[in-house]
Amino acid sequence: MRQNRTAWFFLSPSLIILFIVGLVPFFYILYVGFFDWNAFSLQKGMHYAGLENYRRLVFDQPFINSLLLTFRFAVYAILVQLVIGYVLANLLATDFPGKWFFRVIHTIPLMVAPLAVGATWRLLTIPGFGPVPFYLDRWFDFEYSISANASQAFWTTVIMDVWHWTPFVTLTMLAGLTALPREPLEQALVDGANRLQVFWYVKVPLLRPIILSTVFIRLMDALRTVDEVWMLTGGGPAAATRYTGLYIWRIVFPKTDYGYGSAMSLLTLYFTILISWLLYTAIGQQRRGER
Amino acid sequence: MKKLITLVVLLAVVSGFGLTANAQDDNWWATAAAPYAGVTLHGVSESTPPSNYAADVLAPQFEALTGIKVELEPTSWDQMYDKAIKDMEAGSGIYDFVYIEQDIVFSYLAQDYLVDLTQALVDHPELAAPDFNFDDFTTFIDDFKNAEGHVFGVPMEAFVKIYLYRTDLFGDPEIQAAFEAEYGYPLAPAATHQQHEDIAKFFTEYGEENDLDLWGTTVQAASGHSSSFYEFFESIAPTFGVYNWGINEENWKATVENGGQMNSDAAKEALAWWVSLLQYAPPESTASTWDEVAATFAAGRAAQGWVYGENTAWIASDPDRSQVVGQVGVAIPPLAEGVMEAAEAGTGYVGYYDGGAFGIPHSSKNIEATLLWLQFIGQPSVQPEWAAAGSRIVHDATFDDPLVVEMDAQTNGYYTLLQEQGYLFKGAPAHPFHAQVRSVVEPFIWQAIVGEITAAEALDQAAAAADEEMARLGYGQ
Structure with missing residues (x-):
């Protein structure tokens, strides 16, 4: 009993901080979500609105579009990151000249702040001045404009995210690959499996917990993408890259619609938790299956 | 010879009088600011040529004169609004003065975010600078007045x-x-x-x-x-x-x-x-x-x-x-x-017809010291160089300054157009x-x-x- 009290005593600073920075804002947003509160409304202050903000959300087509767009962005970005990350991890698991140099260079994007990533990509891709549109036009006669072409803007944000976060996926995959037991791989080779069969029937099942954990982390990141996309496209052209985080930002800050923005944040959090829970369950099932 | 001596004496008297007047001005600022020496004022503004001039040139001048440090944060237009509105809405008092663009002032007045500068100067006559006068400003200042004619922002750019x-x-x-x-x-x-x-x-x-x-x-x-x-x-x-x-x-x-x-x-x-x-x-x-x-x-x-x-x-x-x-x-x-x-x-x-002013949020923790800063930037003496650097004019008299007249020629009449046809905008x-x-x-x-x-x-x-x-x-x- 005494030991228990000591444990709580040492845990208390972390719990207090967690309560202040995590739970208090959460409950505050939950509370504000039930109010009509716009700083520039004729009726000043907060006015109880019940579930009205949530009812509005259901019919808010731009919000629903932004949710779907965000999901699409996350799926494409994570899939590409997994493929490239796996290939690079395999490469880094072998020895080759200049490996250390490549590993350092490859990890640099991880160290750059998202805002700086967005600003850099904006400088690279800005129509009229950026080197990317300039050389695409000069060498391939290809018109590239992230401020006028919705599809190009979307894919540019995906590529930027891939550039930024693939090193993270590579590192987790590398950790998984180096920890794989050698026996099943050797046994499969002895049994006559080719490299593709070894990859698909042995490596992927063994790496599944690592892959799911990586997807879990990256998905949560991707669903709350704001800063780098905000710097690159500002959510445009029109709504082509207005992901949910950016949409919420527009509602809460420029529009100062705090009640509605809070409801929107909560619903997005709910979706994120739901998807994460599905992944978590999948990981749990895998582990139970292994036992 | 007599005439020459008389001229020299006259010049000496006139320049001496001018120096005395300058010294008196400097003394006034130092005396008025004495209770606030060492205070740091924080402001947020859109990063425009006039704002950058205020941050880079006027703020150091003001600090040298008064001992009050001014930290002006010129940022993007979006960020400026975000920061200012959040601060004023929450009443957190991070900023002692904020940029009020002409188009948002009506929203700010409706929310009662800003200090009534006219009233503040009446309440604190000891802080009313001798060179500062609301009447010196162009009619652009009218945008920052309420129905009673009280001013809530000191214009710092207009174009x-x-x-x-x-x-x-x-x-x-x-x-x-x-x-x-x-x-x-x-x-x-x-x-x-x-x-x-x-x-x-x-x-x-x-x-x-x-x-x-x-x-x-x-x-x-x-x-x-x-x-x-x-x-x-x-x-x-x-x-x-x-x-x-x-x-x-x-x-x-x-x-x-x-x-x-x-x-x-x-x-x-x-x-x-x-x-x-x-x-x-x-x-x-x-x-x-x-x-x-x-x-x-x-x-x-x-x-x-x-x-x-x-x-x-x-x-x-x-x-x-x-x-x-x-x-x-x-x-x-x-x-x-x-x-x-x-x-x-x-x-x-x-x-x-765009422009902006600096105003003081009610949440400011240094209202009196900020009042001095806003009067400093609203003095006639700082206007011409500011106008030439930032294509902005907020005082009627600035149009006739030689520096502005010269810049008017370089811009093929921008300032003349602003003066003579500005009313059309x-x-x-x-x-x-x-x-x-x-x-x-x-x-x-x-x-x-x-x-x-x-x-x-x-x-x-x-x-x-x-x-x-x-x-x-x-x-x-």
Whole structure:
């Protein structure tokens, strides 16, 4: 009993901080979500609105579009990151000249702040001045404009995210690959499996917990993408890259619609938790299956 | 000899008197600021040439005189609003003074965010600087007054969004002859929208034929930024006779069927015309906000266009930043029939009279010290150099200063136009829901820019959304 009290005593600073920075804002947003509160409304202050903000959300087509767009962005970005990350991890698991140099260079994007990533990509891709549109036009006669072409803007944000976060996926995959037991791989080779069969029937099942954990982390990141996309496209052209985080930002800050923005944040959090829970369950099932 | 001695003595007396007066001024600031010496004032402003001048030049001068340090944070327009509004709404007191753009002041006054400066100076006569007088300011200060005439912001920048054109191109005899041969009238600054379009087309083709990075016009059409909303509703739509964003201020409605003008035929024609100019504009136009449009013109990439006047001075005179020094002309923007007459009669306007002031939030923790700072920047003595650096004038007397007269010549009459025809321009309408209605309208403008919907569809949907938003905020119900 005494030991228990000591444990709580040492845990208390972390719990207090967690309560202040995590739970208090959460409950505050939950509370504000039930109010009509716009700083520039004729009726000043907060006015109880019940579930009205949530009812509005259901019919808010731009919000629903932004949710779907965000999901699409996350799926494409994570899939590409997994493929490239796996290939690079395999490469880094072998020895080759200049490996250390490549590993350092490859990890640099991880160290750059998202805002700086967005600003850099904006400088690279800005129509009229950026080197990317300039050389695409000069060498391939290809018109590239992230401020006028919705599809190009979307894919540019995906590529930027891939550039930024693939090193993270590579590192987790590398950790998984180096920890794989050698026996099943050797046994499969002895049994006559080719490299593709070894990859698909042995490596992927063994790496599944690592892959799911990586997807879990990256998905949560991707669903709350704001800063780098905000710097690159500002959510445009029109709504082509207005992901949910950016949409919420527009509602809460420029529009100062705090009640509605809070409801929107909560619903997005709910979706994120739901998807994460599905992944978590999948990981749990895998582990139970292994036992 | 006697006369010479008399002259020397006279000069000595006069200069001595001047020195004494200066010393007295300095003493006043030091005495008035003594209780606040060591205080640091924090402010936030949009990063504009006048704001940067205040941060880089005036703040150190003020600190040397008073011992009060001023930390002014010039940031992007979006961030400036975010920070200022959040601070004032929460009452956190992070900022002692905030930039109040002319278009947001009505919202701030409606929310009672700002300190009444007139009253504050009455309440603290010991802080009233001898050189500071609200009467020195141009009529632009009226935008920062309430119904009783009390001032809530000290103007620090004021300018018009002006039509700029390249005098070297417009004055080239060969180009003039080619233009006249093609269009049947002499090349001159555009007076009508058709002329603007003709000139834009002509110079775009001229750029292509001569392998130049030159296009016919600027367009501030960032397809995901509010600046495109502002260019359309504050600079373009008025030249077609659509004022106050097309919102009927008597019943707070935007749709034509409810008495508004936002989706009127004139507004639709204006938007269609403006969007059509993109074919004659540099490729960066759909990513251009206010700063980028000025940069485009300064880089010599456009023959004409609407540019915020605060940039005129550096574009016309700073060879380190501009490729078109000495080649900039200014004029009243092209207008539809009847707009000039309406502007002269005071029932309409030809474009946007922009600017801003510094005001003190109620939440400031150093109201008295900030009052001194705001008077310091509002003194006549600091105005001329500030005007030359930032193309802004807030005092009537500044127009006659030799420094400004010289800069006026370099800009081919920008300051004269501001002084003599500034009354034809108008600031943003006095809407207490400025950012809220803009937020619901601008997505439709962006869709029109990228061609997802037509101009007519955009304005029909925008007007309906504006009506709905105003009703939600409690206006026009």
